[in-house]
Amino acid sequence: MCIVGGTGALGFGLALRLGQAGVPIVIGSRDQGRAEEAARRAAADVPAGTFTGLQNESAVREAETVILSVPFRNQVENLANLHHALADGQLLLDATVPLAAAFGGKATRSLGVWQGSAAEQARELLPDGVGVVSAFHTVSAALLSDLDHRLDEDILLCGDSREQKARAAELVQRIDGLRPVDCGRLEMARIVEQLTPLIISINVRNKVRAGIKITGL
């Protein structure tokens, strides 16, 4: 599997945890050198893992599943580049957050996206045969990267295909302490993407690294 934006904090944390779980990881970056450097750092943190660094378009080619974990201001450019690299049957897990901070605003506020959410923007910009599931908006990048930390929280999944959400859920479950929760259709990403600024606000007020767990499941 491949993580586009795997050099960033969230992408790198996911790379470590999935690598630790035995999933071979390709870290993608716009810059081949930075990708290779991140793969070396990941291998140092998780010696048993398999990490490769590649330029984004090459990185995604062999991957069944691609996590897109890039800043909101780079999402459209990345999707445009991936449009021709991705093929039918591949699954994109979109972790993009339209934070107002992307354009100098507060990290506790979000931007309006014409399509409704960053995930729906991804849906519009990718070929129909590529699946899109929204995921990973509430887990702390710092806690993912801190391999001594025992995770115990939920990953909220939104998508229009049950089969694609099941594939996403399977991947999430590879990471100890993360539980996937089906939140409904892709349009629900309009709400779930807002949970990042909410969690940032909770973190600031309470000096914590918060996450979310759904009760009653």
Add this chain to the structure above:
Amino acid sequence: MCIVGGTGALGFGLALRLGQAGVPIVIGSRDQGRAEEAARRAAADVPAGTFTGLQNESAVREAETVILSVPFRNQVENLANLHHALADGQLLLDATVPLAAAFGGKATRSLGVWQGSAAEQARELLPDGVGVVSAFHTVSAALLSDLDHRLDEDILLCGDSREQKARAAELVQRIDGLRPVDCGRLEMARIVEQLTPLIISINVRNKVRAGIKITGL
């Protein structure tokens, strides 16, 4: 304390739980008869509690804290009526959810509110001296009313005054199994009010009565 809309499912559930915790409850309704009937039902469910039914404007007069728990389509009318009944120093806990279902849409979708959220609409329509804190958007009305059910979840609070949020938190803590979480300023209600349609979507997909817990606190 007073619950405007205490004849509705969420308001009635909160009345039962707070009454059980020893808080004297005034149930407010537009209709005095319906308020009295709800108070009788509450007293039957919680014989040790103190419940009074009154017409809304009379109901709020002696209350330090007022929970507003009415359908979105009635919120403005209620706030207009409460404007002159509420006085400086009183605290309104707004539980309104701008569900699209209010106007025939889906319960998994929300409406845009000009002020940003129902809570900010309340802030605009009430006198400055009346405090406003947003609360109670993620707890199931059915589970509140099921007194055999052990609650174990969080109540997310948004407000511009730490002192007002502390008063709200104190009230929340009277109910066994509910933990208040400070989510930041009142504008964060734009996000928290969206959690109701999210939870409804999770409930539908997973056949549960979900709630939310913040991890890491």
